[in-house]
Amino acid sequence: MNGGSLFKVARFVYKFGGTSVSDTARMKRCAARVASAIADGHEVAVVVSAMGHTTDELIDLAKQVGHEPDARELDALMATGEQVSAALFAMTLQGMGVLARSLTGAQAGVSTDGHFGRARVQSLQPELLVEMLAAKVTPVVAGFQGRAMQDDVATLGRGGSDTTAVAIGAALRVGEQGGSCEIFTDVDGVYTADPRIVPDAVRLATISYGEMLELASLGAGVMHPRAVVFGEKHNVPIHIRHSQHSGIGTMVMKETPEMEDNVVVGCALKSDLGRITLRKLPIEHGVQATLFDRLASGGVIVDDIIQSEFGENASVAFTVEHQDLGLVKTLMQQVIDQLGQGEVSIDVGLAKVSAVGVGMRSHAGVAARMFRSLSDVGIRIHNINTSEIKISCIVDRDEAQRALRTIHDAFGLTDIRPVAPRAMQVPA
C-alpha cells in the first residue's frame, strides 16, 4: 500500500469542524481525504464536531424546558451532537473500505477537570488510540467532550473540538512522527487580515503560536485561543486548511529566527466592543477592586481599561464584548448602589484594531509607525494597549475598517516575505 508512495509515512490528526460535516455529502468529501491519506500509508486519527446547527438546535430544546438548564444536563445533551457525527463519519469511512471506529471523548482517553460547560482537558490516555492505529483501524473521536467524575460527560466550551484535536495530536506525538494536527475548516488558512475587509490580504505560510494566539484572542476566528495554547505547550504543529479544497494552508508552529524578519504578520479588527463609563464614584480605598471583582465574579472579561481619572470624584471606563453589556450594566448598578453614589453610561460605538508580530521585539519604531499611519488619514486613537508582540488601538467603530486597511498598508503586509515551514508531510 505504501510501497509506491513518495512520502515518508507520518502520523496525523484530522479535525473537521461543524461546517465541514454539516451534511452527509460534505462528510463524504472529508472522509475521502482521510481515506486518501491512509492509502498513502499515513496514520490518521479523526476528530469531528457536531453537524452544522446541531448544537444550536439542542440548546434551543434545552431552553424550551428550563430557564437556566443545569450545566451537567446541558453537557449530557450537547455531547450527543459530536457522538452522532463520529458514528456517521466512521460509517462513511467504512463505506469507503477503510477500517474505522467511532469513540466518545471518554473512550478516546480524554479526561477533564469536570467543570461542566467549560471543562479543561486534564489528561489524555492514548493507549486505545495507539492500539487502533497499530491495527490499521482509524479512530473517529467525538470532539468537544471528555470524561468527568462518575463516568459523566463534560464539554470543553467554545472551540472545544480544536482542543480535543490538539490534545490528541500531543498524546500521539504527531510532530515527532513527521505529521501534524490538521484543522480542516471553512477558510484556507490564516491571512494577514480579514480578506472581506482588506481585499489584498495574503495567506501566511507559517505563523508562530504566540502570533496565532494574539490574533485568535483578537477575534480573528479560525482557531480557539485555548487550543493554540495547548499546541504551544506540547509543541504540536497545527495546520489550518480548507476542508473542501486541497492545497496547503497555514502552519502554526514554534517560532523560528527568520520569523523575526517580518515586523508584523497580521492585523485584526474587533468591532463588537462596548465601553462602560462610571462617573462620580466616591474616592475611597478599594473602589476599583470592588468594581473589577464584581465583573470577574460575573465571568465578564474586561478587554481594555480605557481611562481612570481621579479628581473630585473618581471615574473609570473600560471595554467589554458587546454580548456582555447587559450583564455588566446590571453588575455596575449593584456596585453603585453598594457605594452609595455614582453613574453608569454605555457607549457602543467603538472598535479595536491591532497589529501582531514577533518581529516587534527586535524592531524599533513599530508603534510609532502605526500611530502615524492612522494620524495621517485622520483617525483618532482613543486608547493604546500593547504586549510584547501586539499593538492595539481603540478607534471609532465607523472608522475601524479604514483603520485596518491603513495599518495593513503601513506594514506592507501584501508583500510579506513568506517563512517556509520546516520539512513536513502535508497530505493533499
Next chain:
Amino acid sequence: MNGGSLFKVARFVYKFGGTSVSDTARMKRCAARVASAIADGHEVAVVVSAMGHTTDELIDLAKQVGHEPDARELDALMATGEQVSAALFAMTLQGMGVLARSLTGAQAGVSTDGHFGRARVQSLQPELLVEMLAAKVTPVVAGFQGRAMQDDVATLGRGGSDTTAVAIGAALRVGEQGGSCEIFTDVDGVYTADPRIVPDAVRLATISYGEMLELASLGAGVMHPRAVVFGEKHNVPIHIRHSQHSGIGTMVMKETPEMEDNVVVGCALKSDLGRITLRKLPIEHGVQATLFDRLASGGVIVDDIIQSEFGENASVAFTVEHQDLGLVKTLMQQVIDQLGQGEVSIDVGLAKVSAVGVGMRSHAGVAARMFRSLSDVGIRIHNINTSEIKISCIVDRDEAQRALRTIHDAFGLTDIRPVAPRAMQVPA
C-alpha cells in the same frame, strides 16, 4: 411532604415512550406526573425513549452514508436519541423543582451481552439508582441501551426501552416495595381487541404475563414480548396506561386462580402476513432442514408452517411478516439453485386471528367454539395453530376484520368479568 398522603410510600419505575416525549410540551406533562408522585412521597426512577421520530431520522442519516452500516456504529448513533431525551427530561424535572439527574444506560448499571442492535440485558447493578433514590434525586435513565465491551454502547433492539424499564423495576424490587413498573404509552391499557376494529372491545383491568406475551407476540402493540418475559421472570408488576390522561390502565401480573374464570381475555389480528410456497422440490433427506436453516441464518422468523405435502415432488408453505418477504424470496431462490430444482411463489393475501386466555386450559370446547363461529359466518380457515393458552386461525386478509369481530362476539368479551388487581399503589 408525605405527611398528608393517604397512600403508603412505594417505589415505581415510570417509563415514557417516544410519542409521550415527542416534544417539550408533552415532556412537561409527563414530568408533571413524576413530580406529583414524588410530592406524594413515592420514589420514582424514570426511563425514557427517544423523542418522536428521532430514531427514524438517525437511521435515515446512516443510510445516506453507507449501504449496510456497521452494527456497532449504528448503536453508537442510535443511543444518542435516548440520551437527548433523558437530559431534557431531567432538566424539565429540575425546572419543576424536583432534584433529578440523567443517566446513560451504562451509568444506570445496565450491562448487556454486547450483541449490537439486539443486545440482551445481562445484569443490572442498581447501586447508583438506589443511592440516588435515597438522596431524593430522581434518576432519568436513557432507555434502549446498555454497556457492551470496552465501554461501547449496545442497543436492545425493538421495544428496548420497555425492557430497560422492567429490568430496572426488577433490580429496584418495585413489586416488593408496593409499587410497579408504569409503562406510559399512547393507549390507555390492553383491550379485549383492537378498538379501531372492534368498537365494543373493553379494557382489561388485569392480564397475566402469559396472556400478555401471547397478545404482544401476535402484534397487539402496547408492549414488547421480551419486556413481558423479563417481567414474568422477575415478577415485576407492569402497569400499562396512557401518558397524557390520568386514570388506571391494565395491570400485567402473575396469574391468579380467578383469572381462569375467563376462557378468553383477548383477540388479536395480524394482517401483515405473506405466504411463501415452494413447489417441485426434490424428495431428499434434509430438504426442509436446508430451507429453514437458510431462513434462520437470515434472521427471518417463520410465523406458521401451513402445509407440507409430499407426493412425486415435495412442497412446503409458510408465513412470514410482510417486511421479510423480499429477503425470504432471495434466500429461497438460493436454496432452489442449490437443490437444482423447485419453484417459489409469494402470496400476500393472508391474515391471522387469535384468541388468548389462561382459562382455555381448564375449559373444554374452546377451539370448537372458535371454528364454529367462523364457519357460521362463512369464513374459511386456511390453517390452525394452537398453544396452551392461544388458538390462531389463518384466514383471507379481506375477511380478517370480520373474523376478529366474530370471535370477540363468540367469546362474549364485551361482557368480560373484570379480575381486580391485588392491593397496589397506583398514583394518578
